Amino acid sequence: MFNSRRIKAEDSWQGSIVDKSRNMPDGSNMYHYIHVELSDGHTKKFRIDKELWAALEIGDALVKHPGDPNPKKQ
Template identity: 55%
Template sequence: MFNSRKVRAGDVWNGVVVDKTRSMPDGSNLYHYVEVRLDDGTSKKARIEKALWESLTTGDRLVKEEGTTAPTKAPQ
């Protein structure tokens, strides 16, 4: 099938942005994605809101806490 890139409320992770992409897989909706290298060395691709996507650059740290519906940019 396919892998869902949607961030879920129960997810918990921390990592550094290594890539930003956007795509229109269904032909009508533009989705914004980031690839994050997690603190444990693995990587994750996650769909995020446009405003957050626009504020991020490669090397920024994202934090996703349990109970929240979206990751946040960590203060530098």
């Protein structure tokens, strides 16, 4: 079984970006990730779309509310 890194609509969290990365594991699709330090101190890696990835910078504060498809800058 694998661990999905996609953000789910029902997720709710807040934190700040500590790293950004891109990966092409299958050789044909580029995946964009952010590493977020959550308010509880844990760090999680989330897969996001290219446009959002390009708009975010390390240190940006994010909040993800239930029902929203993507996190938003605070």
